[in-house]
Amino acid sequence: MMKSVMKKIENLDSVGVPAGDAFISDLYSLKKDAAVSCYDPARLKPSEIQEVMIQKSVPLHSQKYLGSSQEVLYHTFRERFLEAANTLKKTLEAMVIDGCDITEKELLSIIELVIKDIRYNTQIIEFLKNMRDIHDVTYSHSLCVALICYVYAKWLGWDQKDRDILVVSASLHDIGKIKISPKILEKEGALTEEEFEKIKQHPRFGYEMVLDKNLDERIKNVILMHHERNNGSGYPNHLQGEQIEPMAAVVAIVDAYDAMTRSRPYHEGICPFEALDTLNNEGNTKFKYMYLIVFLEQMTYTYINEEVELSNDIRGRIIAINDHELFRPIIVVNNQLIDLSRARDLQIQKVIC
Numbered sequence: 001m002m003k004s005v006m007k008k009i010e011n012l013d014s015v016g017v018p019a020g021d022a023f024i025s026d027l028y029s030l031k032k033d034a035a036v037s038c039y040d041p042a043r044l045k046p047s048e049i050q051e052v053m054i055q056k057s058v059p060l061h062s063q064k065y066l067g068s069s070q071e072v073l074y075h076t077f078r079e080r081f082l083e084a085a086n087t088l089k090k091t092l093e094a095m096v097i098d099g100c101d102i103t104e105k106e107l108l109s110i111i112e113l114v115i116k117d118i119r120y121n122t123q124i125i126e127f128l129k130n131m132r133d134i135h136d137v138t139y140s141h142s143l144c145v146a147l148i149c150y151v152y153a154k155w156l157g158w159d160q161k162d163r164d165i166l167v168v169s170a171s172l173h174d175i176g177k178i179k180i181s182p183k184i185l186e187k188e189g190a191l192t193e194e195e196f197e198k199i200k201q202h203p204r205f206g207y208e209m210v211l212d213k214n215l216d217e218r219i220k221n222v223i224l225m226h227h228e229r230n231n232g233s234g235y236p237n238h239l240q241g242e243q244i245e246p247m248a249a250v251v252a253i254v255d256a257y258d259a260m261t262r263s264r265p266y267h268e269g270i271c272p273f274e275a276l277d278t279l280n281n282e283g284n285t286k287f288k289y290m291y292l293i294v295f296l297e298q299m300t301y302t303y304i305n306e307e308v309e310l311s312n313d314i315r316g317r318i319i320a321i322n323d324h325e326l327f328r329p330i331i332v333v334n335n336q337l338i339d340l341s342r343a344r345d346l347q348i349q350k351v352i353c
Contacts, residue, residue: 328340
């Protein structure tokens with residue numbers, strides 16, 4: 001069935017042509033809970049769409065979990081996430097304020113609490129997409145970055161030891177914000193130059209907090225360097241290229257993505273596709289491209305089967321990713337295919353959660 005479906009899209013020569021109806025007809029004949037997905041190395045191209053696997057339990061949006069096998073798992077994940085964020089807050093404050101020791105094992109146990117019943121890695125990403133209403137700027141954000149890094153390390157093919165160090169680093173990366181007034185962190189509206197300069201000190205504050213702790217040196221460097229940029233435009237030390245700890249370069253990408261897509265008191269979260277496109281545009285200068293390209297590709301594929309709203313306010317569902325233009329996928333709208341790589345006047349303005 002899937003081969004015949006994919007064959008029919010090869011002859012697309014415009015947006016929403018009749019051939020698309022035949023494709024959708026066959027697609028709808030598949031099981032309702034199936035989704036066209038592509039997590040293997042094969043890449044979809046507009047003129048050469050390859051056979052892809054069908055995943056029978058791709059998580060849908062939170063409002064669509066009702067009555068499904070995903071409902072209990074999603075709510076359990078959400079509850080554990082909130083519990084873990086609170087535990088992380090208490091743990092880090094005890095270290096900073098009371099001088100308590102902290103271990104990598106202790107921090108890993110916080111992350112493991114959240115993911116222990118997860119069935120496959122991308123499920124973590126799927127569930128986090130539906131939790132953008134949780135937006136404290138330090139602990140929930142740090143936990144989100146840590147969880148995404150857990151999946152990201154697997155995308156990169158890192159072994160468990162390096163993955164664990166990366167996850168712990170991500171959970172601690174913003175610890176320095178504890179020394180910054182909540183009035184600044186939670187301020188609505190633009191920061192003054194003085195306030196922004198204060199925030200830019202949080203990597204240094206965090207590094208000083210953990211300097212005498214029995215933690216891997218890479219963890220300490222991630223805390224200090226996660227706002228450094230490949231071209232020297234970052235802070236606090238304007239490091240460049242190989243001067244930046246590789247794990248800090250990885251956390252920097254996830255930190256930027258989560259910060260852009262999650263609403264804060266001072267800004268509304270932007271569309272994930274806009275965020276990914278922004279990261280891509282800055283990739284050759286600000287971020288380590290060998291890490292960035294993996295993140296962009298794999299994160300984009302997690303949006304297959306997601307409902308989106310286009311710039312003309314029409315809603316559709318992503319069914320395939322264009323290899324040559326990751327952020328302009330193929331959308332199905334009212335039984336017609338819209339290839340955004342060809343429909344240049346349209347773009348995704350919102351992912352519906």
